[in-house]
Amino acid sequence: MTNVEKTENIVPETSNNIVIDEKFEVKHLDKTSDGIEVIDVSGDKLIELATYLKMHINTQFNMLLSVSGVDKSDCYEVVYHLFSTIFKKNLILKVRLNRESPSVESLCGLYSAANWHERETYDLLGINFNNHLSLERILLPKDWVGHPLRKDYVNNDKRLSWNER
């Protein structure tokens, strides 16, 4: 932590950062309504970009706050919320996945926090994280069928009564 404090406390606006744009082929999406930057990245480049953002002295996004999945009608989206405890900055990374076999590399090796958050996303949305330590259900029972937060999910569990389905 000591050498960090010596550096200047300036985060260059990542939207103007040409290095990121060219190296990782990212797209800058509209900012969220409360002004957090959103970066769209392809699944293959995700690990490289996340490593760069975590390790680079001017960004240092060292905390993965949450991973959430969204079911858009044409694709699945995985949304990573990054935070830098040094510069107190937010960043959102988005990865779009196809509907047939949604899978993306796991960030477990980079952030330990990713472990449970990715399990939750797998549990509720059925997105596969490659090279995850133990990808199994976390909130729902092990024998649950289907992934509830998918928009085409229908609950046909025979154990539930008619008004609970």
Add this chain to the structure above:
Amino acid sequence: MPVKNYNKSELNKEMIINVGPQHPSTHGVLRLVMTLNGEVIKDTKPVIGYLHRGMEKLAESRNYFQYLPMVDRVDYLSSFFCSAAFCYAVESIAELKVPKRAEYIRLITMEFNRIASHLMWVASFLLDLGATTPMFYAFREREDIVKLFEDLTGQRMMYNFYTFGGVKKDLPEGWMTKALDLCKSMPKMFDEYEAIITKNPIFMERTKGVGVLSQEMAVDYAITGANIRASAIDFDLRKTNPYSVYNEIDFKTHLAQNGDSYDRYRVRIAEMRESVKIIEQALKQIPGGTPEKLKVKSVNCGCKNEDCEFCGFDAQLVGKKLNAAVFKPPAGEAVSMIEAPRGVITCYVLSDGTNKPVRVKWRTPSFSSVQVLPELIKGKNYSDLMPIFGSLDVVLPEVDR
């Protein structure tokens, strides 16, 4: 009966025990599958999900106003923070302005809620360690705060008080004097706890140097709130990314250096004292002043000026009256981050322009705290489980959502 002679290999056998799901000191329903070697914990596997209510799934089938009362149930000990997180997210999508008076009322209630939540934590933590007396002390003040909330909202736990663009009701008459009186008496009460707990040799023996959370581990596991501040990382959203009117208020963040259970206790006590100061300042600075005076003055004023002190925008409670049936925020997304008693609550709301949210994602701080537990108790004695787990301030409904 002959005594059986155990040989060494039998004694070194590992044993798997199951803590919970119903266990008095797991603060809810958490199951821990532990591998023990004698008294030493070798491995732990937390099993969660017993309280999963599908908060995120329920949001799909309800409109924004129907979902608002459910939000309080995410964390029953700090309901105000959860509804604030959802309100701020929706407000920034719909671009609703919140009047200053409403923001101040939110701030005062949130800080009172923080004290109530920390008091509950002190009570349950000390009860986990086997000390029964502090519970009665802590519940005495908690009762006073809960009574204030009852006066204000009509509820003792799930308040359902915030709405998009402000709060539902003004402070009742006489509420501010009651709150000020409580603020004056509370620091003396905290002195009473500190007199029994802080220098207590048994308490210090059981918590000092136990469950040390290093800085790297805390950041890696995204631990937030008082737990990370006990590890000397200055991360307080109220200070660094101020959300409500925290930038108008002068307060300090309290840090501790060692990151053990004892420091987490000290940070929380210091935070409660700081919260009292915040409330006192807010009660002084609130635009419009006491509700009795405001009522008289705004009736007599009638100037319809935007920046009038008594009948302008900042003295209102709701920025813009919304029709619950047809409220449709524009398409967009927003993330709100709130510094709750247990850490950072983020609420990610995605709207597509209809009256129902497409996706609401809750990031709750206890989820991360439970995740780091196996790392913290590895290689410790079984008797250290509760001093460590209790000090993390985990509320299970929040973990499972």
